[in-house]
Amino acid sequence: MRTRGNPILYFALFAFIFALLLSIQAKGQQTIFNVPTTDILDPGKVYGELDVSFKPNCEAAVCRFSSFVPRVVVGTGGNVEVGLNLTGNIQPGADSTTLVPTVKFRFYQNKKKDIALIAGTNFYIPVRNRAYNFGTYTYVAGSKTINKTRLTAGGYVASKNVFAPNAVRAGGQFGIEQTINDKFSVAADWITGKHSSGYFTPGVIYKPHPKVTTYWTYSIGNTGASNGNHYFLFEVGYNFN
Numbered sequence: 001m002r003t004r005g006n007p008i009l010y011f012a013l014f015a016f017i018f019a020l021l022l023s024i025q026a027k028g029q030q031t032i033f034n035v036p037t038t039d040i041l042d043p044g045k046v047y048g049e050l051d052v053s054f055k056p057n058c059e060a061a062v063c064r065f066s067s068f069v070p071r072v073v074v075g076t077g078g079n080v081e082v083g084l085n086l087t088g089n090i091q092p093g094a095d096s097t098t099l100v101p102t103v104k105f106r107f108y109q110n111k112k113k114d115i116a117l118i119a120g121t122n123f124y125i126p127v128r129n130r131a132y133n134f135g136t137y138t139y140v141a142g143s144k145t146i147n148k149t150r151l152t153a154g155g156y157v158a159s160k161n162v163f164a165p166n167a168v169r170a171g172g173q174f175g176i177e178q179t180i181n182d183k184f185s186v187a188a189d190w191i192t193g194k195h196s197s198g199y200f201t202p203g204v205i206y207k208p209h210p211k212v213t214t215y216w217t218y219s220i221g222n223t224g225a226s227n228g229n230h231y232f233l234f235e236v237g238y239n240f241n
Helices: 006-022
Strands: 047-053 065-077 081-087 088-093 098-110 115-126 135-146 148-156 171-177 184-191 199-209 212-221 229-238
Touching: none
Parallel strands: none
Antiparallel strands: 047 065, 047 229, 065 081, 065 088, 081 098, 098 115, 115 135, 135 148, 148 171, 171 184, 184 199, 199 212, 212 229
């Protein structure tokens, strides 16, 4: 990650670390792997996560790369959580660092029927090597839990340049989570469309400690998979108690 000479990026990193150090209790997650869940953090709770994607080998015209996305999520009360992601930290190549504030609202929940509905928006604010000035990714989704299986489905719209250059993109997003026991779950999510976020991602969720959750996944592109558009995605989250 290259941050030299960028005071805005320094501030974002400081804010991220400061939020982690001051946090008290946390539970939940913001996404399955890429698709938002219907979970909402309790008021005052904070969840921190680091997402690392990497391709170790060259295939066809697509060679090795890695990227790092730190994120923090805070429960504000009223079935709302807000967060901040720091994206665009890619090696090799020039970073396209982007601040991504997020907000998610669970506007309906029926615990007896295990149904929940959410709406949310991510705001994209490029701060380094900008190809555009501002963008959004907005979604609506619902979930239904049946025994130990939770199904999630919804739709999204991404403004121009966020998922594809000079184009608006819209489609569906889906997920399934199957709890095996207190430590293990298997899951998969899928964002439809032929663009930078269009991937099917299956994987395993493992909790080695009550405060720590790890995600071991593999993302496969909706297009170009046979030409190397697939990569490992590892995530680790920490619940502050």
